[in-house]
Amino acid sequence: MVQSCLADRLGRYLRLGDTERRALGALEESERLVSRGQVLRAEQAPARELFVVRRGWLYSSMLLPDGNRQILSVHLPCEFAGDTGMAWGNAPFTLVAATDAVVGVIDKAALRRLFAEHPRLGLLLYTLAQAERVALADRLASVGRTSARARVAALICDIMRRLRAGGEAVEDGIPLPLTQEEIGDATGLTAVHVNRMMRQLVEEGVIARSNGRVRILDEAQLAATANHIDRFATIDTGWLGS
Amino acid sequence: MVQSCLADRLGRYLRLGDTERRALGALEESERLVSRGQVLRAEQAPARELFVVRRGWLYSSMLLPDGNRQILSVHLPCEFAGDTGMAWGNAPFTLVAATDAVVGVIDKAALRRLFAEHPRLGLLLYTLAQAERVALADRLASVGRTSARARVAALICDIMRRLRAGGEAVEDGIPLPLTQEEIGDATGLTAVHVNRMMRQLVEEGVIARSNGRVRILDEAQLAATANHIDRFATIDTGWLGS
DNA sequence: CGATTTTTTGACAGTATTCAACGGGGGTGG
DNA sequence: CCACCCCCGTTGAATACTGTCAAAAAATCG
Known part of the structure; x- marks a missing residue:
């Protein structure tokens, strides 16, 4: 198994057990490459997955009707990207590669099992999502x-x-x-x-x-x-x- | 048991079972009254709990070193307030009552059991936190x-x-x-x-x-x-x- | 090496801030 | 019950910060 970037990051906040580490590693089902400037996922596009940045930087942005753009956040290695869209079938934001980048792909349905089998990790994810709000x-x-x-x-x-x-x-x-x-x-x-x-x-x-x-x-x-x-x-x- | 405001709101997004409803009702351990203008919890104050607005409005704000203030969000009835602070021992924001208000108090440690016993609710909370980020x-x-x-x-x-x-x-x-x-x-x-x-x-x-x-x-x-x-x-x- | 994008610079315009003053309404105390 | 006071809303004038437009220099890409 590839070293899980996600497990590394969560490990900063909690001492993880082996099963937990494995469960996190199993979340990312595939990998995707994007090159600088490329759109990984456009606003309003169907979205069943979220991403973990493995290498490079991404950013998420939204376009206003008048053509103005707001960049909402920059996603650095080992951080999530596109996780905000979980509550919708279509992406609320556009994800763009700020540099050539590699992301791990997580189907959001896979989180169901993680929350069921590792409630502590679920709670950690919840807590970190709140930290992102801050x-x-x-x-x-x-x-x-x-x-x-x-x-x-x-x-x-x-x-x-x-x-x-x-x-x-x-x-x-x-x-x-x-x-x-x-x-x-x-x-x-x-x-x-x-x-x-x-x-x-x-x-x-x-x-x-x-x-x-x-x-x-x-x-x-x-x-x-x-x-x-x-x-x-x-x-x-x-x-x-x- | 008092009708749970929280269960009502979560029920908008998911059909809740009786046990789930009960578990949500049991989260709020007490109630607190605040009158218009009163600070429910100040920035940097120790914070072990989060709140659910039962009646009235609150808002959260932060003070900048130069004295300027930014109001971050307004909390309406049945919404959470102060949940963003979970990742810290001290509150990141100030919570103020915009009107006379009543809030339910949840000890953040109580969420551990909720996530363990009702993973689906944990995942729902996570998803809604992401929606709040949006x-x-x-x-x-x-x-x-x-x-x-x-x-x-x-x-x-x-x-x-x-x-x-x-x-x-x-x-x-x-x-x-x-x-x-x-x-x-x-x-x-x-x-x-x-x-x-x-x-x-x-x-x-x-x-x-x-x-x-x-x-x-x-x-x-x-x-x-x-x-x-x-x-x-x-x-x-x-x-x-x- | 040519084309395109990005950075840099200047002059000017416009939106929002600052400062100041006045009026109104509600609450408090006499 | 009334007077007073304070906070809030309102308005105007002057200022300041940031935006707009335009063009040239520099850097990047294929």
């Missing part, structure tokens, strides 16, 4: 109540810390494979203004950029201008039990 | 990518339709017990601008107002200016099984 709420607060500069900083800070939580080395910079237009769609700004704000962050010595990578020069400063709270660092799943 | 994503798109007028319209439209889904008569208007400042904090606008936008919606004949109530004169128009999609109307939980 993360989305943080983004809402960022977009609704902070300046353009803060929003851009928040995006970078959030991604950097999630990469680090995933075990990636971030000291010599992180990849940022999003165009400024995509960053704008994520933060509720125009591409032009994203450019100005990133440039400003560079001038202030908070970050540095070179060919698609961002290096954080002053994390404290970045987090401060972003109003960023590292919520995932304080997650407590002790009450989930044995 | 609702929040819709709000993010509204705040990030639409005009002030559209955001105000979206808030009204959303609440109206959720009240209707809850079985309330909305034809002769709905209550809107939020100050314009609160509406601003929910939509990412200033109170002053909320005032102008509501006034504009009135002038255009989309809504009418009288002492704390709003009557929707042209729902199609309202939904159109709001870019509103009634996602909860199309929820499909058939795959959850027997």
Whole structure:
């Protein structure tokens, strides 16, 4: 069996037993490759499955009637993607590959057995879904109540810390494979203004950029201008039990 | 046993058996009263429980370091409140009573038994949590990518339709017990601008107002200016099984 | 290496915020 | 029961931030 990315991530929150690990590994029934820019699943397309990112980045977005797009979240390795659509037969959001990527495919009906046989994992999934709601709420607060500069900083800070939580080395910079237009769609700004704000962050010595990578020069400063709270660092799943 | 508000709401999505109903009823161990404006639970306060709104409205909000506030969602009768905090020992958000209200209290540890004994309900809760994520994503798109007028319209439209889904008569208007400042904090606008936008919606004949109530004169128009999609109307939980 | 996409820059426009002041309604205390 | 006060809603004027439009430079892709 392929090493389960999902089990690794859940293992960060709970000490998993062998049966649990196996059950999680068995969830992903197949694998799919998508290349940068490709749509993995379009809004409104029939959707019976959810995905686990194995390699690369995806993002989910929705299109407004006036042609505007909102990027709702970026999905990094070992995270779910498309799991929000479980309550519908058709996908609420579009899933796009931000880089070349590989995803594991889970039929949502397979979750029935997981919840029945491993209630503790079910509860963990539920708890993490709630944590994702909190993360989305943080983004809402960022977009609704902070300046353009803060929003851009928040995006970078959030991604950097999630990469680090995933075990990636971030000291010599992180990849940022999003165009400024995509960053704008994520933060509720125009591409032009994203450019100005990133440039400003560079001038202030908070970050540095070179060919698609961002290096954080002053994390404290970045987090401060972003109003960023590292919520995932304080997650407590002790009450989930044995 | 008191009629369980929670069981009623879950019953909208799944035909519940008697044992299931009983199990849901047993979750809420006590009841608490809060009066308009009162804080049910403050951000960062220790939090072992979640709530079910029995009567009245609540909202959850977070405070930014600069003093700004973002209202994250409004909780109507029979909905959860504070369930997002499950992954932490301390509450991520503040819960405030928007009107005098009554809530049922659920210790989060009680969910362990529910998930173990009624996996189908666990899966339903998980699915509905995902649906809430989608609702929040819709709000993010509204705040990030639409005009002030559209955001105000979206808030009204959303609440109206959720009240209707809850079985309330909305034809002769709905209550809107939020100050314009609160509406601003929910939509990412200033109170002053909320005032102008509501006034504009009135002038255009989309809504009418009288002492704390709003009557929707042209729902199609309202939904159109709001870019509103009634996602909860199309929820499909058939795959959850027997 | 040519074509296309992305980034960068400047000038200008527009939407929403800020600041300030006034009116109304409801609740509280005398 | 009335007066007072505070909060909320309303309005106007000036400001500021972000968006729009346009064009050129730079980078990426095939």
